[in-house]
Amino acid sequence: MSNSQIQPRPPIVTIMGHIDHGKTSLLDYIRKANVTAGEAGGITQHIGSYQVDYKDSKITFIDTPGHEAFKSIRSRGIKTADIIIIVIAGDEGVKPQTLEAIELAKSTKLPIIVAITKIDKPNLVLDKIKADLSELELTPEEWGGQTIVLNVSSVSGEGMPELLEMISLVAEVEELKANYDKSATDGFILESFLDSKAGPLSDIVVLNGKLKLGDVVLVGNSVYGKVRRLTDDKGGNIKEVDPAEPARILGLKGVASAGDEFRVVSSENEAMELIEAAKIPPANNPVIQSMLEKEKTLNLIIKADSIGSLDAIEYALGQIVQLDIKITIVSREVGDINANDINEAKVKQAVILGFGIKQDKKMQELANLKDVVIKHYRLIYELIDEIRDQITQLEGPKVTRTDLGELKVLKVFKEDKKSLILGGLVQKGRMVRNGLIEIENSEGKVIVQGKMSNLQQDKQDVSDVMEGNECGMVISCSFKKTTPVVGDILYVYEQIKK
Numbered sequence: 001m002s003n004s005q006i007q008p009r010p011p012i013v014t015i016m017g018h019i020d021h022g023k024t025s026l027l028d029y030i031r032k033a034n035v036t037a038g039e040a041g042g043i044t045q046h047i048g049s050y051q052v053d054y055k056d057s058k059i060t061f062i063d064t065p066g067h068e069a070f071k072s073i074r075s076r077g078i079k080t081a082d083i084i085i086i087v088i089a090g091d092e093g094v095k096p097q098t099l100e101a102i103e104l105a106k107s108t109k110l111p112i113i114v115a116i117t118k119i120d121k122p123n124l125v126l127d128k129i130k131a132d133l134s135e136l137e138l139t140p141e142e143w144g145g146q147t148i149v150l151n152v153s154s155v156s157g158e159g160m161p162e163l164l165e166m167i168s169l170v171a172e173v174e175e176l177k178a179n180y181d182k183s184a185t186d187g188f189i190l191e192s193f194l195d196s197k198a199g200p201l202s203d204i205v206v207l208n209g210k211l212k213l214g215d216v217v218l219v220g221n222s223v224y225g226k227v228r229r230l231t232d233d234k235g236g237n238i239k240e241v242d243p244a245e246p247a248r249i250l251g252l253k254g255v256a257s258a259g260d261e262f263r264v265v266s267s268e269n270e271a272m273e274l275i276e277a278a279k280i281p282p283a284n285n286p287v288i289q290s291m292l293e294k295e296k297t298l299n300l301i302i303k304a305d306s307i308g309s310l311d312a313i314e315y316a317l318g319q320i321v322q323l324d325i326k327i328t329i330v331s332r333e334v335g336d337i338n339a340n341d342i343n344e345a346k347v348k349q350a351v352i353l354g355f356g357i358k359q360d361k362k363m364q365e366l367a368n369l370k371d372v373v374i375k376h377y378r379l380i381y382e383l384i385d386e387i388r389d390q391i392t393q394l395e396g397p398k399v400t401r402t403d404l405g406e407l408k409v410l411k412v413f414k415e416d417k418k419s420l421i422l423g424g425l426v427q428k429g430r431m432v433r434n435g436l437i438e439i440e441n442s443e444g445k446v447i448v449q450g451k452m453s454n455l456q457q458d459k460q461d462v463s464d465v466m467e468g469n470e471c472g473m474v475i476s477c478s479f480k481k482t483t484p485v486v487g488d489i490l491y492v493y494e495q496i497k498k
Contacts, residue, residue: 009178010051010058010244011171012080012205016105017087018095022117025154026087027061030164049190049205049246050233054164059171060205060244062190080188080207083170085163086114086138090151091121094132102136111170113148114138115163120153178243183264184209189219190246192256193307194334200225200252204241204262211241216268217252220260221278224271225252258311298325298390301345302332305356310334313355316384325391337363337374345372351390353383399495405429405467407490409439413472415483420448423472424490431455431465435492437475439484448484450477452492 015023031050051060062081084105088098105112116129130140130149139145148166152159179185187206195201202219204211211217211227218224228251230238241247256262265271300317304310310332317327330350331341336357345352345367352367354376367374377383407424414421433455439448454474457465465471484490 005179005181006177007180009176009180009242010060011082011167011174011176012060012062012207012244013083013085013167014062014081015085015087016101018089018092018097018101021087021089021092021095021098022154023087026115026117026152029154029157029160030061049203051244051246054168057168058244059164059167060246062205080205081108081110082174082176083167084108084110084112085167086112087117088114088129090116090119090124090126090129092118093125093129094136099136102138106137111174112138113150113163113166113170114140115159116149116151117154119151119158120155126151176244178208180210180242182209183215184211184217184241185263187211187262189256189258189260189262191258191306191308192252194255198250200255201248201250202252202256203246203248205246206241206243208243209264210243211247211249211264213239215264216266216271217249217262218265218271218274219252219256219262221275223252223254223256223260224265224268224275225254226268227251255307258308297328298387299328299330299348299350300387301330301341301348301350301352303335303337303341303352303354303357304332306334309355312380313353313383316380317387320384320388320391327387327391336360339363339366342367342370342372342374346370351375353377355380355383399497401493401495403429403491403493404432404435405492407431407471407492409484409486409488409490410470411486412484417480418477419453420450420475420477420480420484421472422475422484422490423470425470426465426467427489428467429492430467431471431473431492432494433463435494437490437492439488439490441482441484441488446479447481447488448475448477449479450475 015027017023027050031052049060049062051058086098086101086105088094102112114133116126119126130143133140133147133149134143134145138147138149140147140149142149148170150159150163150166152163184206185208187204187208190203190205192200192202211230213227213230215227216224217227227249229249230241231248232238233246233248238247265274302310302313304313314329314332317329320327330348331344337352337354337360341352342363344350352372352374354374356378357376359376364374375383375386377386405426406428407426409422409424411424412420412422431452433452435452437448437450437452438446441447452473453476455462455465456472457469462471
């Protein structure tokens with residue numbers, strides 16, 4: 001690869017912070033365009049990326065939502081950014097989502113700039129903010145630290161030129177470069193939606209290489225298509241997209257998920273082959289299958305105002321980890337609740353969740369008639385809190401596991417489909433008769449599960465064997481994938497229901 005292929009590229013800046021602390025207003029002022037991403041209850045519903053000219057170069061901004069429910073999209077946004085701007089409202093100070101954003105930003109090791117917004121308002125707490133930043137290891141430069149902290153106003157424009165200058169200087173130090181000659185090797189989806197006339201549309205940012213009209217794009221391992229139209233962030237038609245440049249593409253055969261990575265492949269046939277190769281067959285573990293069959297289920301039908309909202313809700317629901325309850329999304333669609341949704345909810349005993357959509361009195365009357373529950377939300381965290389309450393009502397006793405000891409397998413004396421007789425050395429803790437056991441192979445995969453039905457030391461039946469001693473045991477197997485070998489590790493544990 002020649003040096004001529006590698007050129008400096010614009011920085012990608014992601015903006016983070018607490019809800020309603022002025023992220024979108026700051027971006028709108030910088031773009032000097034009368035564009036507002038609608039906010040409901042303080043959460044940006046539609047995210048975007050925009051490129052602005054500054055002096056003789058460009059800067060790409062990613063407007064990321066501030067609420068924790070959007071962590072999946074935001075985390076991926078950070079992974080692809082070069083500089084992070086943390087916005088903090090000058091009249092409110094550091095809030096819970098600010099703390100989360102700062103911790104997430106610090107974990108990336110990327111340069112961080114703090115923009116204190118809304119400084120045109122009364123009752124500012126600037127010194128308190130800087131003190132809090134110092135405690136969070138982001139000490140401002142004026143206090144002897146290394147963090148750039150600027151006061152800005154999206155109303156008067158105060159501090160905006162200095163913010164752009166600081167971004168430009170940090171980018172210069174980072175020496176950001178990309179290949180401008182080869183096809184796009186990577187980029188990511190910011191937002192996708194289904195246009196009733198055009199079909200699936202996706203807002204994207206290219207990270208390396210060029211994306212051109214006619215290229216075949218593979219998104220993740222599930223969606224592909226040929227780029228039939230490219231438009232820039234101002235809506236104009238373009239023929240190619242450079243590194244760090246945002247654009248909208250038409251041509252994918254499905255609606256991609258926000259945050260998914262994409263790359264150019266040689267043909268649609270190659271894309272289909274890669275998708276097929278990435279498919280993973282379902283696990284054939286009888287223990288897991290048995291657990292799933294016994295699980296209680298909370299069925300949900302989700303209707304929302306955008307694909308981005310649907311992705312964020314599904315991600316947030318996925319973070320609710322419960323032992324006994326399975327959350328099943330029966331269907332998820334963009335649009336208002338209709339009679340078909342209510343009929344489906346009746347048949348499948350599902351709850352309908354509406355997010356950011358209008359409440360229809362006739363549909364509510366139909367739902368009442370059919371004993372179907374409809375819940376409307378405009379804030380993600382309210383939706384999640386209520387789902388947690390539903391789960392609490394469905395949950396049975398919780399099971400906790402306590403590890404008691406581990407043993408190195410030295411010999412397998414006898415085996416059949418449902419039992420094992422083996423011997424080994426207790427390396428940690430103790431072996432306990434009637435304890436539950438798992439055996440892992442050298443790759444750390446569980447190959448045997450069951451219960452220790454007998455335990456012997458020096459050919460005598462015992463109740464336990466302590467660390468440093470050898471012993472033999474009989475295991476009744478509930479799951480056995482393969483025969484253990486010398487060196488495999490056996491764990492004994494107990495489970496307690498609460």
